[in-house]
Amino acid sequence: MNNDFERYYQQIKGRQKRDALLWSLLLVTLYLGAGHIAEFDLHTIWESLPHFFDYLLETVPVLHWSLLFADGRTEGSLAYWGYRLPIQLPLIWETLQLALAATLLSVMVATVLAFLAAGNTHTPASLRYAIRTLVAFLRTMPELAWAVMFVMAFGIGAIPGFLALALHSTGSLTKLFYEAIETSSDKPVRGLAAAGASKLQRMRFAYWPQVKPIFLSYSFMRMEVNFRSSTILGLVGAGGIGQELMTNIKLDRYDQVSITLLLIIVVVSLLDTFSGHLRRWVVEGKQA
Template sequence: MTDFERYYQRIRRQQKRDSLIWSLVLVVLYLAAANMSEFSLVTIWQSLPHFFDYIREIIPVLHLPLLFADGKTEGSLAYWGYRLNIQLPLIWETLQLALASTLIAVVIAGVLAFFAADNTQTPASLRIGIRAFVAFLRTMPELAWAVMFVMAFGIGAIPGFLALALHTIGSLTKLFYESIESASDKPVRGLAACGASKLQRMRFAFWPQVKPTFLSYSFMRLEVNFRSSTILGLVGAGGIGQELMTNIKLDRFDQVSMTLLLILIVVSLLDTVSGRLRRRVVEE
């Protein structure tokens, strides 16, 4: 056996040993976490029939011959969607909530990100302060913000808007300033040598490099905020989530499925549209 083969075998044995050790560590951590959280695959397996029982409950009873009958005929589509006049405006409100909170958060996060990045010559005290502030904003879950604002402002869209906007500012600022820090500094040095101001360097050196990333993150966050705004409605923060919670509490199983169907349709459309816009912008 040559020296190279002995070296290769030694490295292979070391890799196998390290893999085994880390696998055992992960198994121990998993078992400890499962024990602390009372997680049990056996319990999940035993409870699955109840889950499928609920799924069967919310599936509407539709009769093919009566499918297109009027809203008074049980088994028709119109009978299933008798609350659409309430649900469609709530879906629209949820979409507006996500869009408004995302737009204002993108603007604020974009400004904060340029001051929080290491390579924009921002004073250390200001940079650290901004990073600490946005870390606090994203540490608090949207649901916690929503509960606090519902207690302060009452049930409605304002708590949902504020909760989404604050958490989005915290999340996007971090993503944005990391994108700025990964940008090439050659254009910055070139403009600085020509006597460009700090604002001009940000506009003409940093912005063209980070624009596709900024827009990609913004579109992604819009999708996330629509889903989150649906959940926030469960605690009274406006939108279709309140309708969903009401139907669940009142055991209106057919309306639970209708509400979920509307949410699924809008999320799918939003994913498709934002994905195409994101690709078009990034490819420019």
């Protein structure tokens, strides 16, 4: 019997090795083929990489220790480097508001759409597939593409950025939400149905308690993603700190490029830390 088990084990092990090798060869072939079609050239990247670091060195501000705390008219001081902070800080605040407003709206809309799109909530098939097709289209279009179209329609400002983030977030969150609903247990649903509960009551008291922690976790994660995306949307005139970054890049104001990037990095780090603590507190019940 031990010999039979050993033979079977060796067969399974050999099959796994063969499958792993075949899949690896397939992935390498696809990677090389895609790189050839996209004209991806490692040699060009290797030769051009020093230029990227040259640009980064250009953005490093010129600071002098002896003049570090001098007034804003003295070159080499911190005040001289951050002379545009009164403009940039409100733009950072605008970017945060943009991300928060878009996230709140998309979470509310996605929650409703998710319960209608889930396969186990007994929604009519035509409505379910219509919602799934709509949200697939919303998330297929990148935020940047939405922002460009809305900038052309509404002009430069925060409204195009808000609409772009809200639409893409709604598409992404709806898919995540209805998949979470579909993986929830149906035992509480059957119990409430046997007790005569309505469809709305089954959603409220059977599905919602199971998926609420997942919904909250995805929502906090999307808030972080939206802030990062909103900094990029500013590059096409959709408001926020990204617009300031693009202006500094175009005007070759290297010192202001560096302080704008530093502000973005600091705020993203703080937001990640805060949202992580808040998510653990809300979802897991742990003190931040």
